[in-house]
Amino acid sequence: TVDSACEINEKVASMESFRARTEDGDILTTNQGLKISDDSNSLKAGVRGSTLLEDFILREKITHFDHERIPERVVHARGAGAYGFFQVYNSLANITKAKFLQDPKKKTPVFVRFSTVGGFRGSADTVRDVRGFATKFYTEDGNFDIVGNNMPIFFIQDAIKFPDLIHSVKPEPHNEIPQAQSGHDNFYDFITQQPEAAHMLMWVNSDRGIPRSYANMEGFGIHTFRLINEQGVSRFVKFHWKPYLGVHSLTADDAGKLVGKDPDFHRRQLWESIASGAFPEWELGLQIVEAEDEFKFDFDILDPTKLIPEELVPVIRVGRLVLNRNPDNYFAETEQVAFCIANIVPGIDFSDDPLMQGRIFSYLDTQITRLGGPNFQEIPINRPVCPFLKNNQRDGLHRDTINVGQTNYHKNTLNAGLPKEATPAAGFQGFPERIAANIVRARSPSFDDHFSQAILFWTSLSSWEQDHLVDSFTGEMAHCQPAIRERLVRLLLNINESLSNRVALNVGVKIDPMPYHTAPPKPVTPSPALSQRNQSK
Ligand code: HEM
16 A cells, blocks of 8 residues: 555554544644634734734644645646546457556546646636546556547647647746737747647647637647567557547637636536536547558557548557545645656657657656656655565655665665565666667658648648638738748648638738648658667567
8 A cells, every 4th residue: 555655653553543542633723733722813923913923823834825826837728637447358468568458347536637738727718728538557567558649640840849839839028928828929939840739730720729628628648658468578559548438629719718608618517417416437549550561551659740640550449437525625636736757657659759759858847846856756646556665765855755774775785685675577668768869959741741741630620610710710810920921821821822821811821832842742661770779669
């Protein structure tokens, strides 16, 4: 259990027996246990004051209040969460040794947090934005997090651009306008210079950018991951969440009105549906690509701006996620939960997607600031359900665990050598991928085709969905300068002439038919570095 995993020393254990004997558990006390008989009046020199510095009860109460706020997430600050469980339909032992995917009878507890990306913690739910869909599986092998979004792709191909992307999305720094929408000069200045973002721009400006509810959203792990079975065979995988209620969106008009009339629309709907027993459900879907098929597509499966069309690789539904319990305390649970793409378990591994590689660093790093030091794993919502903290990491802000004994270093001979390393079979082993390449600061040419899937997306829409996309780009451009409007129109010309012309007409741009990129998209061939990589079995 969690408690046995935390080493509580004998002194604390003996204190616990005293604690059981205390009476009057419902009486108001200070943080030190002193009973308070007047919580409405401060200590004064005479009834008309002044107030005395000596009033430690007043000072304790105000001091604690003064420190109640912590930094909000640097992105995805606005969110709502819920508990539930995940259950696999059939054992997936043939493709992964992940323990929570073996037994159809086992229910793995989960916590899910949905979010918008750009807005502040207090911003409105129904703005046009990407939605986060982060799931923490509390497995017997440790926490596994799918930190995904409601769209299957992302804006950029390399994590080194992420700070620029987010700076441009967030309110402009001189006047903090606009508060929670992407339609402004900075964002469109940045993004129209990133042809790799064309595909994602289409998704965000489609009706997917204004979901009807969280329960009406798909979720995607986006990056290509690996699944590894007991025999060490690796396959590539994309994770999907498919909602039982189907995918539905608001109209842009309703979404805009709700921003004013009910900014909590999505979180209220989640809360009320769970409270009334109408539990939201999703199925976990997998797209599996055999290792030898890594290069069989006309895009690179490591490129996070590309999806794998379901016509090419079907989504196999392997289990269900049910959200059935609201949190007790928003701050303690939903605000303090710490998702991290690096939280993986044996049987699941990373790929070389360069966006994913940056994320592996970023989450733990930001949480050290956001959650006040390196010990946030001890916060109840973040604790694994298996033994954890069994290592020689010590001290730091907010350390609750009382480690006992003389030694705090690995390979000590003085303390019966605890904790010991696991055997190779029991411990986490990264996939032994073979690399033969020069170190370069570059991008693979196999990431170069920025428009084919954006075109695919446009042509997959019905005519009224296309109308909505045109309307959205038009609305977004309302806040942008003419030069940026023109750049967007040029970018769209690479995707569809009618789309570009309609937006141009709506926003008053006159443009010669010169696309942003004059060269036609190149056919994709694996870079030398990619083709030299062999799959170890
Ligand atoms: C937070 C998804 C790219 C850095 C989040 C959250 C989600 C998410 C869902 C909110 C988690 C929660 O509910 O607490 C994604 C997806 C990405 C992506 C799907 C691309 C496929 C990146 C990149 C970076 C990054 C490239 C940095 C290099 C962060 C940070 C947070 C965050 C710093 C705040 C975490 C916290 O304070 O707990 N992301 N993200 N993300 N993301 Fe990402």
